[in-house]
Amino acid sequence: MLQTVDVGERSLSSYGGVAPEEMLESLRELAAELRGLRVAHINATPYGGGVSELLRSSVPLYNDLGLIADWKIISGDSRFFEVTKKIHDGLQGAPHQLSSEEMEHYEATGQANAAALTEEYDVIFIHDPQPAAILPFHGKDSTRWIWRCHIDTGQPNPEIWNFCRQYLLEYDAAIVTMDEFVPPDFPVARVEIFPPAIDPLSPKNMPLTDSTAQQVLNWIGIDTGRPLVTQVSRFDRWKDPLGVMEAYRLAKAEVPDLQLALVGSMALDDPDGWDIYRSVKEVSNSDPLIHVFTNVTGVGNVEVNAFQRLSDVIVQKSIREGFGLVVSESLWKGTPVVAGRAGGIPLQMSDGVGGFLVDSTEACAESIVRLLRDKDLARQLGGSGKIRVRDHFLLPRLLLNELSLMRDLITDRRSVPAELGRIRDPVCGMAIDAQTGLPVTFDGFSFTFCSERCKAYFLASPHRYIAALQGR
Numbered sequence: 063m064l065q066t067v068d069v070g071e072r073s074l075s076s077y078g079g080v081a082p083e084e085m086l087e088s089l090r091e092l093a094a095e096l097r098g099l100r101v102a103h104i105n106a107t108p109y110g111g112g113v114s115e116l117l118r119s120s121v122p123l124y125n126d127l128g129l130i131a132d133w134k135i136i137s138g139d140s141r142f143f144e145v146t147k148k149i150h151d152g153l154q155g156a157p158h159q160l161s162s163e164e165m166e167h168y169e170a171t172g173q174a175n176a177a178a179l180t181e182e183y184d185v186i187f188i189h190d191p192q193p194a195a196i197l198p199f200h201g202k203d204s205t206r207w208i209w210r211c212h213i214d215t216g217q218p219n220p221e222i223w224n225f226c227r228q229y230l231l232e233y234d235a236a237i238v239t240m241d242e243f244v245p246p247d248f249p250v251a252r253v254e255i256f257p258p259a260i261d262p263l264s265p266k267n268m269p270l271t272d273s274t275a276q277q278v279l280n281w282i283g284i285d286t287g288r289p290l291v292t293q294v295s296r297f298d299r300w301k302d303p304l305g306v307m308e309a310y311r312l313a314k315a316e317v318p319d320l321q322l323a324l325v326g327s328m329a330l331d332d333p334d335g336w337d338i339y340r341s342v343k344e345v346s347n348s349d350p351l352i353h354v355f356t357n358v359t360g361v362g363n364v365e366v367n368a369f370q371r372l373s374d375v376i377v378q379k380s381i382r383e384g385f386g387l388v389v390s391e392s393l394w395k396g397t398p399v400v401a402g403r404a405g406g407i408p409l410q411m412s413d414g415v416g417g418f419l420v421d422s423t424e425a426c427a428e429s430i431v432r433l434l435r436d437k438d439l440a441r442q443l444g445g446s447g448k449i450r451v452r453d454h455f456l457l458p459r460l461l462l463n464e465l466s467l468m469r470d471l472i473t474d475r476r477s478v479p480a481e482l483g484r485i486r487d488p489v490c491g492m493a494i495d496a497q498t499g500l501p502v503t504f505d506g507f508s509f510t511f512c513s514e515r516c517k518a519y520f521l522a523s524p525h526r527y528i529a530a531l532q533g534r
């Protein structure tokens with residue numbers, strides 16, 4: 063069985079007064095049509111990076127809306143993640159090549175994960191290239207399969223793209239963040255374009271008072287009395303941390319007491335992180351005002367929240383970027399951003415809204431200095447960015463997009479009479495024989511299970527399944 067990531071319970075009603083009310087209402091109406099739908103989101107890592115960030119917030123809300131949703135992660139050894147990192151970079155244009163041995167390893171891991179996917183779902187979202195081969199090895203059945211691509215695949219390295227393309231042939235739909243990201247000769251007929259979103263209520267984005275945020279930063283060694291510029295991102299060459307340090311050096315010539323914080327997380331599927339971290343540390347060792355933190359040394363969501371809230375300027379100097387959740391996270395806190403004009407970043411901000419887009423290290427340094435010197439401008443840009451995030455990049459909007467797509471895709475499936483007569487184990491979704499299954503009556507509802515394990519899962523949180531049943 064693929065490993066399930068535990069997520070807590072959350073309620074859409076808590077987003078009242080935070081996200082636009084009409085958005086929440088549309089979402090409730092749409093979800094009412096999908097109650098009981100079994101959905102899995104499958105990705106490569108339970109922590110580190112934007113995808114895990116999104117799933118941690120969205121999966122519990124699917125459940126609150128009456129769907130039955132799981133977050134599953136694939137397994138792979140370190141070699142597999144080295145190969146998938148190459149694929150990830152190659153899809154963003156890097157000139158890597160895959161050896162036949164690497165291709166075989168990718169396939170063999172895909173095959174093993176496909177065999178481990180034993181539950182049945184109505185809709186499966188596969189995130190990014192790491193788990194993409196599950197579908198051809200698993201087989202489609204009546205499930206609707208969606209490939210969600212989070213990276214900029216607009217100009218991929220042709221060899222890597224040809225390799226990946228073959229695994230996508232059977233997908234029912236694909237989602238990319240921008241039109242420009244659709245790769246050449248894309249084999250999926252239905253392509254949806256919509257960006258990710260941030261969760262305004264997660265510990266990373268929830269309101270924090272300035273005094274709490276100050277306390278958090280002081281505690282880890284930041285002097286909140288000095289100006290502070292921060293970049294929050296994985297240690298990844300596309301995020302250009304060395305370029306950020308160079309821009310900081312130029313800005314510091316104008317603002318001598320300036321501090322820089324580089325806050326980076328390590329992800330299970332990102333084996334290059336430590337090498338890049340070491341190069342960053344080599345440079346930072348010569349300047350006591352450069353602070354480098356990682357999730358491994360205890361800088362988690364609340365610390366990131368405090369950095370994004372109290373920094374004078376947030377930098378995201380990406381060269382390639384899928385979306386860059388960190389931009390919306392920072393703007394949501396009213397902090398202005400100086401960011402590379404890359405991938406999905408210009409969707410979130412433009413010159414005059416949110417901060418400045420830059421194309422060079424020098425321009426990055428100049429924009430930082432300008433915002434440090436002109437506090438009114440910084441406040442105004444941060445404020446306009448926050449409004450943009452509220453209207454376009456909060457989680458309920460993303461759920462609305464995903465649910466609409468699922469509704470379209472399952473319309474046909476729901477009209478197939480044979481499906482309606484099936485008895486399904488509510489936990490694993492498998493079709494079972496009423497004679498041999500394990501029956502349970504709970505709150506007046508009858509359920510049948512394929513195994514003691516599924517029965518135990520049901521009894522641990524029966525209301526999740528009953529709520530879904532009531533809506534059917």
Ligand code: UDP
Binds near residue numbers: 296
């Ligand atoms: N992040 C974090 N701690 C860190 C660095 C990053 O929690 O030290 C989070 C960050 O806040 C954001 C996500 O990781 O939510 C990164 O998503 P983004 O879309 O910016 O980039 P990705 O890593 O997916 O390329």
